[in-house]
Amino acid sequence: MFSKKKMVASIATAVALTGVSFVATNEVAPQTFAQQEVKADSWINNYINQNGIQPVSIQYREGTFTNWIPYENGVGKPEGVVVHETATPGATAEDEVSYFNNNWPTIQTYVHAFVDDTSIINIHSADYAVWGAGPTANSKYIQVELCETSSVDAFARSVANDAYYVASKLHQYGLPVEYGKTVVSHDQTSQWWHETTHTDPTGYFAKWNYDMEQFTALVNQYYSTMDGSNTNSGNTNTGNTNTGTNNGGVSSNTSEGTVTVKNPSSFMVPLVAFNNHGGITKSNRGLANNTPWYTDQTKTYNGHTYYRVSTNEWVMDSYATFTAK
Ligand SMILES: [Zn+2]
Incomplete structure (x- = not known):
């Protein structure tokens, strides 16, 4: 037995x-400003995010x-x-x-x-x-x-x-x-x-x-960065931790430059993450208005271009002005 x-x-x-x-890919450092945590509820959490600390x-x-x-x-x-x-x-x-x-x-x-x-x-x-x-x-x-x-x-x-x-x-x-x-x-x-x-x-x-x-x-x-996560619901998916990648309607491009971000209807610009099922999830973080960010990649999704500003955080073109390097 x-x-x-x-x-x-x-x-x-x-x-x-x-x-x-x-897999933590290279953190993309902001060009000028330290990343601003809009939900600034903890100095330790801010320290982790501002210093790009990634878990092992x-x-x-x-x-x-x-x-x-x-x-x-x-x-x-x-x-x-x-x-x-x-x-x-x-x-x-x-x-x-x-x-x-x-x-x-x-x-x-x-x-x-x-x-x-x-x-x-x-x-x-x-x-x-x-x-x-x-x-x-x-x-x-x-x-x-x-x-x-x-x-x-x-x-x-x-x-x-x-x-x-x-x-x-x-x-x-x-x-x-x-x-x-x-x-x-x-x-x-x-x-x-x-x-x-x-x-x-x-x-x-x-x-x-x-x-x-x-x-x-x-x-x-x-x-919230994990594939298929849904932090608002008790019935998140189980057992599909080994699904294949299907990026649906998302296409990627390498494109280095700077995006200056602005959201006229809020004090901050929303960020999204792409999941492995061809969709996007909203991040609980945002960028401060009128701040420039280094970007190295774009994705096209639902008729919009998204600029990458960190490992898996992207800002939509409606909020961004892109300047090529
Ligand atoms: Zn104990």
């Missing part, structure tokens, strides 16, 4: 592996945890992610992975992933439950531990990676981004079910003037 279960789990891990792909990709390694526990809704049916913080200054994700792989039978604790400023290491298939919080939270949620850092830049990178991991898992399992529902703190689960007394990551976040709602906004930012 033991080895049979493990075999099933290996297959689930392989599926999960192909399911997550986020998720490493999948099989850990030593030999329990293959279905969630209360079944295998492959988590209900969200619990965000933890290790409370171990100086310990990297790599250190924590070794420690938990060696000691989980004694300490009776294991989580799905550890994240720090330079890596995201997934050590147990998120199709199965682990021992990160109390029994109730364990039976519902994926569990991820954030490692402590000691500089603003490292903290920003670590939460970018953490938010990206959470976004990837929610997207993989077809879950929406909802603070207090699909994105929860260990602190919240302790208050709800009184099965643990831990309050992480609330105190550690507060040290950096950060909180779970700001973190959730960052999760949402990454989630």
Whole structure:
């Protein structure tokens, strides 16, 4: 029974592996002005965006945890992610992975992933439950531990990676981004079910003037760039994480120059992202009026030309004046 279960789990891990792909292409730096975050609700999130910090990709390694526990809704049916913080200054994700792989039978604790400023290491298939919080939270949620850092830049990178991991898992399992529902703190689960007394990551976040709602906004930012995402609905698509690319009516061109943007009916110019199904999704970010932006590509879609101003953020010709380089 033991080895049979493990075999099933290996297959689930392989599926999960192909399911997550986020290729960060070169960030296109704005020419003159720093990128303005219209939803400026967090200085750390702004720091991440203004400095073009991109999350790293998720490493999948099989850990030593030999329990293959279905969630209360079944295998492959988590209900969200619990965000933890290790409370171990100086310990990297790599250190924590070794420690938990060696000691989980004694300490009776294991989580799905550890994240720090330079890596995201997934050590147990998120199709199965682990021992990160109390029994109730364990039976519902994926569990991820954030490692402590000691500089603003490292903290920003670590939460970018953490938010990206959470976004990837929610997207993989077809879950929406909802603070207090699909994105929860260990602190919240302790208050709800009184099965643990831990309050992480609330105190550690507060040290950096950060909180779970700001973190959730960052999760949402990454989630909204993921193929087929729909952040406003609970019934996002599931299981099609490996669809072929079909760019429908979109055609691309290389075209270097500057676009000066202006939206006469608002204080900012909307940005859109192109998805792999030949459509566009609205970004929750915008550009300040009358600012010049470097652009290297155009796309034609629905009779409009769109100018690329960052990895997958485009501005429509109605708001842009293009000057070739
Ligand atoms: Zn915790």
